[in-house]
Amino acid sequence: MCEVIPLLKNIPVSVLDLVTIAEGQTTTEAFQRSRNLAVLADELGYERYWVAEHHNSRAIASSATAVVISYLANATKKIRLGSGGIMLPNHAPLIVAEQFGTLDAMFPNRIDLGLGRAPGTDPFTARALRRRDAEDFEHNIEELERYLIHAKETDHIKAYPGFGANIPLWLLGSSLFSAELAARRGMPYAFASHFAPDYLMQAIDIYRTQFRPSEVLEKPRMLACVNVIIAETDEEAQKLATTHYQLFLSIIRRTHDLLQPPVDDMDEIWTPFEKQAVLQQRQYMFVGNQQTVKEQLEKFVADTQVDELMVTASIYDEEARAKSFTLLKELFE
Numbered sequence: 001m002c003e004v005i006p007l008l009k010n011i012p013v014s015v016l017d018l019v020t021i022a023e024g025q026t027t028t029e030a031f032q033r034s035r036n037l038a039v040l041a042d043e044l045g046y047e048r049y050w051v052a053e054h055h056n057s058r059a060i061a062s063s064a065t066a067v068v069i070s071y072l073a074n075a076t077k078k079i080r081l082g083s084g085g086i087m088l089p090n091h092a093p094l095i096v097a098e099q100f101g102t103l104d105a106m107f108p109n110r111i112d113l114g115l116g117r118a119p120g121t122d123p124f125t126a127r128a129l130r131r132r133d134a135e136d137f138e139h140n141i142e143e144l145e146r147y148l149i150h151a152k153e154t155d156h157i158k159a160y161p162g163f164g165a166n167i168p169l170w171l172l173g174s175s176l177f178s179a180e181l182a183a184r185r186g187m188p189y190a191f192a193s194h195f196a197p198d199y200l201m202q203a204i205d206i207y208r209t210q211f212r213p214s215e216v217l218e219k220p221r222m223l224a225c226v227n228v229i230i231a232e233t234d235e236e237a238q239k240l241a242t243t244h245y246q247l248f249l250s251i252i253r254r255t256h257d258l259l260q261p262p263v264d265d266m267d268e269i270w271t272p273f274e275k276q277a278v279l280q281q282r283q284y285m286f287v288g289n290q291q292t293v294k295e296q297l298e299k300f301v302a303d304t305q306v307d308e309l310m311v312t313a314s315i316y317d318e319e320a321r322a323k324s325f326t327l328l329k330e331l332f333e
Contacts, residue, residue: 007298007333008298008301008331009333011307011308011309011332012047012308012309013046013309013311013329013332014046014047014049014050014310014311015037015038015041015046015048015049015050015312015325016049016050016051016084016225016310016311017034017038017062017312018051018052018054018062018312019031019060019061019062019068020258020259021058021059021060021061021259022255022258022259022260023026023230023259023261025259027259031061031068035283036322037127037280037318037325038079038081039075039076041076041325042076042078044325044329045333046079046325046329047308048079048080048082049071049072049079049080050081050083050085050112050114051065051069051072051083051084052065052085053065053083053085053086055125056122056125057256058256058258059247059250059258065083065086066083066086066100066102068127069082069111070106073103073106073110078110079110080111080112081110082111082112082114082168082170084190084310085113085114085115085116086114087116088116088144089117089119089131089140090126090136093143093144093147094143094157095160096113097144097148097165098162100113100162100165100167101148101160101163101165102161102162102232103237104161104162104165104167111167113167113168113169113170114169114172115141115144115170115171116172116173117178118152118174119131127130133135138181138185139317141169141185144169145169147159147162147163148162148164148166148167149166149167149216157242160333168216169187169216170188170189170190172190172191172192173189173192173203174193174195174196174199175203176199176206178191179202179204179206179210180207182207183209183248185212186212186215186216187217188217188223189203189207189220189221190222190225190310191223191225192225193225193226193283194225194227194284194312195248196280196281197282198283200304201303201304204304204305204306207220207222208220212311221307221308221309222306222308223306223307223310224284224300224304224308224309225283225309225310226286226297226312227244227285227286227313227314228285228286228287228297228313228328229241229285229286229313229324230287230288230290230293230327230328231288231289231323231324232294233289234288236292237287237288237289237324239262240315240324241262241285241287242266243260243314243315243316244313244314244315245266246263246266246287247314248278248281249269249278249280252274252277252278259316260316261316261317284300286300290327291314292333293328297309297331311325311328313325
């Protein structure tokens with residue numbers, strides 16, 4: 001029997017926003033730009049809109065993740081808002097429960113809580129955050145669940161707001177450890193293939209074969225995040241993508257530059273070694289016109305059988321970014 005290739009319209013599509021600050025832009029303007037995209041995603045019918053926790057990076061404004069989620073939720077109506085993710089070892093689980101319990105009370109049935117264990121920063125900043133041992137990650141998840149969905153009146157410590165809140169908890173990851181943990185705990189799983197493509201297929205296999213049903217999830221539910229840039233022509237999309245390459249290049253160089261305008265020739269900027277390093281991590285970056293990207297995404301969905309796609313796009317021009325996400329959503333309708 002021939003395998004039927006899943007159509008894009010059969011799966012939800014969502015947005016990951018790093019709230020990047022563009023060259024010549026203020027932090028206030030970066031938040032406004034993200035709010036505009038969240039409103040557009042809401043109107044277009046995207047499933048969810050997540051922002052990520054990063055620290056000590058002048059190019060990324062989403063360090064106070066829960067505050068940013070509130071800002072975006074206030075401007076939207078139906079789309080789910082959440083974290084992609086909260087780096088749990090950076091925080092006391094009670095504080096996370098209270099923050100997201102507050103968000104859930106303000107915006108009922110619209111809040112997701114994605115959890116990761118990476119520092120989201122460099123080792124020096126991690127110490128400044130009073131980061132705890134990541135080896136306690138699973139215990140921290142269990143504690144967080146006790147404050148939320150498993151909360152009891154007999155508990156000595158309760159999260160107010162948050163007590164008993166049924167906030168969906170997603171486990172985020174870019175490694176096989178996270179796949180195994182999500183499977184064992186019966187949690188929905190989001191894989192960061194947009195920057196860590198090497199382990200995607202192994203992680204999918206581990207998660208699905210080792211999955212144990214839980215009270216919140218009967219069968220595996222997996223989301224994969226990818227980079228997508230769409231324009232009217234392949235050439236235009238490839239030029240827009242040079243902004244993304246420059247952003248990742250600044251991470252390699254540890255300069256953390258602001259989001260840069262697109263350029264005509266990246267070879268004038270990066271060395272051959274840097275080019276290889278950047279492109280090696282971009283296996284799941286889909287760039288081109290609408291038909292080109294449609295074919296690429298259909299193959300990706302057929303190969304991975306993911307339940308949901310999440311898309312991120314580092315595009316300098318706000319209008320071009322809005323158009324990219326508009327053209328993308330049309331592929332799922």
